[in-house]
Amino acid sequence: MSLTPRLNPSDLAPGDLRSAQANLSDLTFHQIESTHSPLFQIGYNLLAELFEPHGEMESRPTLEKRFAWNLAPPTPPNPALHYAMILALDPYNQVAAVRDFTVLVPTPPQPARASVHLSHLWIHPTHRRTGLAGWMRAIPLQNARNLLEQSARPADSPITLVGEMEFSDGKDEARKIRLLAYERAGFLKVDPQRMPYLQPDFRPPALIDSSGGPQPIPMSLILRRVGHETQTHAPAAEIRTLIHDLYTIYATTFRPADMAPLWEKWRASSTLHTPISLLPPTL
Numbered sequence: 001m002s003l004t005p006r007l008n009p010s011d012l013a014p015g016d017l018r019s020a021q022a023n024l025s026d027l028t029f030h031q032i033e034s035t036h037s038p039l040f041q042i043g044y045n046l047l048a049e050l051f052e053p054h055g056e057m058e059s060r061p062t063l064e065k066r067f068a069w070n071l072a073p074p075t076p077p078n079p080a081l082h083y084a085m086i087l088a089l090d091p092y093n094q095v096a097a098v099r100d101f102t103v104l105v106p107t108p109p110q111p112a113r114a115s116v117h118l119s120h121l122w123i124h125p126t127h128r129r130t131g132l133a134g135w136m137r138a139i140p141l142q143n144a145r146n147l148l149e150q151s152a153r154p155a156d157s158p159i160t161l162v163g164e165m166e167f168s169d170g171k172d173e174a175r176k177i178r179l180l181a182y183e184r185a186g187f188l189k190v191d192p193q194r195m196p197y198l199q200p201d202f203r204p205p206a207l208i209d210s211s212g213g214p215q216p217i218p219m220s221l222i223l224r225r226v227g228h229e230t231q232t233h234a235p236a237a238e239i240r241t242l243i244h245d246l247y248t249i250y251a252t253t254f255r256p257a258d259m260a261p262l263w264e265k266w267r268a269s270s271t272l273h274t275p276i277s278l279l280p281p282t283l
Contacts, residue, residue: 005031005086011138014186014229019138022131024088027096029139032085035064043087043098047120055202055217057120062253066102069252076107079248080151086139088132097123097132101140104245105151112157114144115245119163133181137161141226159226160242164199164219167192168282179281182222186229188278190221195239195269195276197221198262200250205258214258216265222281233275240269 007029009020032040044060051057066083074080082103088096102117121136144159165182166175190197198216201208208214223242225234243266251259 005029005139005142007135008138008142011141012134013137013224015184016131016134016137016186019131019134022134024130024132024135026091027088027132029135030087030089031139031143032087033070034067035060039087040085042095043085043100046095046098046122047100050122051120056199058202058253059204063100065253074105074107074151077110079107079110079245080105080147081249081252082143082147084140084143086136088127088136095122095124096127097121097136099136099140101143102249103140103144103147104249105144105147105153105157106245107151112148112153113241114148114153114157114159115242116140116144116159116161117163117246117249118161134185137185137224160223161187161226162221162223162242162246163187164197164246165189165222165281167218167220176282179222183281185224187222187224187281188229188232189281189283190223190234190239191277191279192218192220194272195221195236195243196265197243198265200254200262201258205255208258214261216261220281223278232278234278236269236272236274236276239276240266240272243269 012019030039032043034040048057069081069083085098085100087098090096099121100119102119104115106113118137118140123133140161141159145155148155148157165179168176168179197219199219201214201216225231247259247262247266
């Protein structure tokens with residue numbers, strides 16, 4: 001299944017406003033909602049080539065399970081979940097960019113909100129610094145609003161876009177460029193000293209077991225609180241809820257034993273009550 005997302009300039013992040021003037025008329029955008037789409041394998045291969053060597057790419061069977069969410073209505077207290085992949089194609093049907101993401105909307109009695117997990121992004125070198133990246137960050141907002149509507153939740157419910165990023169080490173130039181791009185767009189980093197975050201172990205279960213158990217990866221959370229981008233602090237409870245949403249997404253397709261260290265770390269943060277600093281991603 002393939003849909004055509006709309007490009008709405010009001011969805012762009014504050015620092016991505018120049019993307020509204022970008023000439024992308026030669027590109028076509030496709031939203032992939034199934035592994036049966038002929039475009040899925042093309043996009044998946046590009047993401048896997050970039051992220052799999054670092055242990056940061058889920059398997060195809062895992063993504064098949066996530067696509068299945070799109071066909072199943074939520075059953076309270078479970079949240080509504082939606083997974084999709086966006087491909088931008090040039091006039092020669094070559095991929096200019098690909099991103100995948102998940103939207104989570106909780107069911108009552110949980111407060112209405114939408115958390116958008118920006119999983120992976122690949123952009124062809126010739127399309128970098130063209131404004132395309134800003135749109136690849138903005139398009140998932142449409143899906144968040146659609147899922148809020150389908151869940152009978154208020155259209156103006158809070159929406160947060162969040163990505164997991166490696167820490168800046170001052171050596172990896174590509175990593176530095178990625179972090180700087182998000183910083184210029186207006187995304188902020190959750191202070192890792194106050195609220196540490198672990199990404200699940202993406203390795204195959206057999207390899208996890210043979211190596212003595214899961215090895216979660218410390219990462220930083222880069223986020224955009226839509227409509228509140230200039231605020232440099234967020235309530236600790238809000239960040240804990242966001243992490244809970246991410247782990248809920250992962251827990252649907254990862255083994256409980258592999259998620260256990262992450263939940264333990266999350267529970268330990270329950271003692272935090274003062275606001276958490278939101279920092280420039282490159283710090």
